[in-house]
Amino acid sequence: MLDKNIRLGSFIRIVHETVLEANEESLISKDNFTWTTKKKIINMLLSYVAAVEGIDDLTLNLYANPELENYSYPEISYIVSGERNFDSSIVRNLKKINSETVINSFKENLSRVEKGFPKEKVVNKIHILVNKSILIESKKYKFKSILKRLNECKENNFIDLYIATYFYYVLVVVPNKLVDQSAAEKLNYMTLKMKKCIDSDEFYESHHRHHDVYFDKENRRIRVKRTESFVSYFLIPGSPYSTSFHRAISFLTQEGRDRFKVLQFIINGIDYMENVKITPEEVITDRLKYKAKISLKDIPLAYKYDVKIVSESVEEFPIYELKFTLVSPSKHLKVSATIHSDDKDDFSNKWKVVGNFFTPFLKELIKKGDIKNIVEIPNHYSLECFEWLPAGVGYHLRVRPKDGFWEDCLR
Structure with missing residues (x-):
C-alpha cells in the first residue's frame, strides 16, 4: 500500500x-x-x-x-x-x-x-x-x-x-479512495474523521504546551510565558502541503492583545523570528473579540517538522484561564504550568493551577491510565495523555488563589 x-x-x-x-x-x-x-x-x-x-x-x-x-x-x-x-x-x-x-x-x-x-x-x-x-x-x-x-x-x-x-x-x-465505505459506515463520525487524518499523516506525533507564570503584585498582573512544542508531518496538520503557518490568538481586552509578543519561532532548529508577522484584528461577534494573528510564510519543505514557539502575554488578576483545542488529532498531548516564586512575601505560593482535558473519553482514559495528572511537585502542574485524541478535544487551565488565600491575593 x-x-x-x-x-x-x-x-x-x-x-x-x-x-x-x-x-x-x-x-x-x-x-x-x-x-x-x-x-x-x-x-x-x-x-x-x-x-x-x-x-x-x-x-x-x-x-x-x-x-x-x-x-x-x-x-x-x-x-x-x-x-x-x-x-x-x-x-x-x-x-x-x-x-x-x-x-x-x-x-x-x-x-x-x-x-x-x-x-x-x-x-x-x-x-x-x-x-x-x-x-x-x-x-x-x-x-x-x-x-x-x-x-x-x-x-x-x-x-x-x-x-x-x-x-x-x-x-x-493508483486508487484515490482512502477508506472502505462499507466498513466506515460502522464507525461513528469522530472515529472515521480521526482515521482519515491518521491515514493521511494529518496529525501531531506529539504536542506539548508549557506555561511559566510570574506574578506582578504591585501592578496586579500575571505574566505568562508559553512554550509550545510539536512534531508533525505538516506545519498545520489540518492544512497539509502549505508552506505557511498562521494562527489567531484571542484576548478579552485590547491591552492584553497589544502586550502579546512572540519571542522565538524555531522550525527544525532554525529560528524564523525575524520573519514572523503579528497582525491585530477585531471580531465584534466574539466574546474574545481582540485577536492577534501570527503568520509566517515561505517555510522550507521538510519530511517532518519539529516546531517550538515561545510567546509572552500579560493577564489580569485574579484568575488566569487558558483554553486550547486541537485542530487535528494528537498521538501524545501534554500541558504543564509552573508558578514561579520571585517575591519576598511568598505571594506566589498562595496560588495554584487546576485544569483537565475536555474529551468524551475522559473517564475511560483515566481508568486505563492513559491520562496522568501530576500535581505533587510544589507550584507545578502537569497533565498528559498517552492515547490518540481527535480534533476538537483539548484542555483548560486556570491559575487561581489557593483555598484560604483569596482575601490575601485580592488585596
Whole structure:
C-alpha cells in the first residue's frame, strides 16, 4: 500500500494550496487566473485529458472546455477527501492509450499554462511527498519506477514533464479512495474523521504546551510565558502541503492583545523570528473579540517538522484561564504550568493551577491510565495523555488563589 497522500485528491489539494499561497504573495492575478478553486483545477486537468489523442467522444464533449466546469460538487469533494475513486470509465479509456502519449500530451498543455503559475513550488511539494512515501506492494503500483523517473525529472529541471508524469500516475495507476465505505459506515463520525487524518499523516506525533507564570503584585498582573512544542508531518496538520503557518490568538481586552509578543519561532532548529508577522484584528461577534494573528510564510519543505514557539502575554488578576483545542488529532498531548516564586512575601505560593482535558473519553482514559495528572511537585502542574485524541478535544487551565488565600491575593 502506498502513502495515502499519493492520490488524485491530494494532488488537487497541493495545487490549490500552492496557488492560494502565490495569490497571497501577489505573484498572480485573481481576476484572470484559472486555477484558484478546486473546481477550476479539476476541470482544467480534465481538459488536458480531453485533449489526449484517442480519448473517447464522451470525455471530449464533456470536458474539452474547462470554463463549462461540468465536473462539479459534491463529486469534487468526494475526490479531494478520498471518499471515492475517480471516474472509472475515463481511467479505463486512458489505459487503452500508450502512457507516453498521454504524459506528453499533458506536458504540452502544462507548458502553455498562464505565466505566474507556481509550477516549481508544486513540484517541490510533490517531491517531498513521494520521497518520504512508505512503500508496500510495489509491484502492484510500480512506484519504484515512477519514483526513479520523477527524480530524473527533478534533477534535470523538467518541471512540466514532472507534473504530467505525476498527474498520470495518480489519475490512472493508483486508487484515490482512502477508506472502505462499507466498513466506515460502522464507525461513528469522530472515529472515521480521526482515521482519515491518521491515514493521511494529518496529525501531531506529539504536542506539548508549557506555561511559566510570574506574578506582578504591585501592578496586579500575571505574566505568562508559553512554550509550545510539536512534531508533525505538516506545519498545520489540518492544512497539509502549505508552506505557511498562521494562527489567531484571542484576548478579552485590547491591552492584553497589544502586550502579546512572540519571542522565538524555531522550525527544525532554525529560528524564523525575524520573519514572523503579528497582525491585530477585531471580531465584534466574539466574546474574545481582540485577536492577534501570527503568520509566517515561505517555510522550507521538510519530511517532518519539529516546531517550538515561545510567546509572552500579560493577564489580569485574579484568575488566569487558558483554553486550547486541537485542530487535528494528537498521538501524545501534554500541558504543564509552573508558578514561579520571585517575591519576598511568598505571594506566589498562595496560588495554584487546576485544569483537565475536555474529551468524551475522559473517564475511560483515566481508568486505563492513559491520562496522568501530576500535581505533587510544589507550584507545578502537569497533565498528559498517552492515547490518540481527535480534533476538537483539548484542555483548560486556570491559575487561581489557593483555598484560604483569596482575601490575601485580592488585596
